[in-house]
Amino acid sequence: DQQVKQNSPSLSVQEGRISILNCDYTNSMFDYFLWYKKYPAEGPTFLISISSIKDKNEDGRFTVFLNKSAKHLSLHIVPSQPGDSAVYFCAPVNSGGYQKVTFGTGTKLQVIP
Amino acid sequence: NAGVMQNPRHLVRRRGQEARLRCSPMKGHSHVYWYRQLPEEGLKFMVYLQKENIIDESGMPKERFSAEFPKEGPSILRIQQVVRGDSAAYFCASSPASGRKTSSYNEQFFGPGTRLTVL
Numbered sequence A: 001d002q003q004v005k006q007n008s009p010s011l012s013v014q015e016g017r018i019s020i021l022n023c024d025y026t027n028s029m030f031d032y033f034l035w036y037k038k039y040p041a042e043g044p045t046f047l048i049s050i051s052s053i054k055d056k057n058e059d060g061r062f063t064v065f066l067n068k069s070a071k072h073l074s075l076h077i078v079p080s081q082p083g084d085s086a087v088y089f090c091a092p093v094n095s096g097g098y099q100k101v102t103f104g105t106g107t108k109l110q111v112i113p
Numbered sequence B: 001n002a003g004v005m006q007n008p009r010h011l012v013r014r015r016g017q018e019a020r021l022r023c024s025p026m027k028g029h030s031h032v033y034w035y036r037q038l039p040e041e042g043l044k045f046m047v048y049l050q051k052e053n054i055i056d057e058s059g060m061p062k063e064r065f066s067a068e069f070p071k072e073g074p075s076i077l078r079i080q081q082v083v084r085g086d087s088a089a090y091f092c093a094s095s096p097a098s099g100r101k102t103s104s105y106n107e108q109f110f111g112p113g114t115r116l117t118v119l
Helices: none
Strands: A010-014 A019-025 A032-038 A045-051 A056-059 A062-067 A072-077 A086-093 A107-112 B005-007 B010-013 B019-024 B031-037 B043-050 B053-056 B065-068 B075-079 B088-095 B114-118
Touching: A010 A019, A019 A032, A019 A086, A019 A107, A032 A062, A045 A056, A045 A062, A045 A072, A072 A086, B005 B088, B010 B019, B019 B088, B019 B114, B031 B075, B043 B065, B043 B075, B075 B088
Parallel strands: A010 A107, B010 B114
Antiparallel strands: A019 A072, A032 A045, A032 A086, A056 A062, A062 A072, A086 A107, B005 B019, B019 B075, B031 B043, B031 B088, B043 B053, B065 B075, B088 B114
C-alpha cells in the first residue's frame, strides 16, 4: 500500500534552471506535507513544509505547491545550484495521528554545472 | 546543541547474530521515531516511543525486532537473529512533542543513520 508516490526516480537540471519535483498521495488524512533533502551517508534534513490549508509556501529559492483536490504537490527550486544535488523525499504527515512521517521513494536530483 | 546521535554508524553482523542500534535524541526531546530504509526505497516508519513507553509500533516486524526508550540512556533498536533481508539503513528521529491532540506538526530531526550489513 504505497500512499506516497514520487514517480520520477531521478532528474537532471542545468545550473540556474528550475527543478520541479512531483509527489502524489492517496491518504486524505495527511494535513502537513514536508520535503526532506538527503545527502549520501547522512540522515534526511528538513527543507520546507506546507499545511493543507495553504496552496503555496515559499522559502528563498524553494517553493512548494499543494493541490489538495488532485492530491498532488510539487517542489520548485529556482535557480538550481550544484549544491542542491541530493535525494528529495516528499513526506506527508497526519498530525492527528502520532505524526509518523510517510516517506515517498525519493527523487535523485542532479544539478549540472 | 548536538543533534540526534546514532551509533554505531556501521554495523556488520553474521546471520543469526543480534544487532543493537542506539539513538540519543536531541537535548530536550522526549520523543523518538525509528525508520528503516531498504536499498532503492524510501524510509519506512517502524516505531514511535516516548520515555519508557512504546506509543506506535505498527511498522515493526512482528518477530525479532524490539525497541525501547528507557528513562535514562539512549533508545535501543534490537534485532535478534538477523537475516540478510535486515540489511538496511536505520534512521532515528527525535521531536520535542507529539500526540494525537495536537493540531500542529512537530518537526522531527533525523540522525545520520546506522548502516547494518548482514553477511
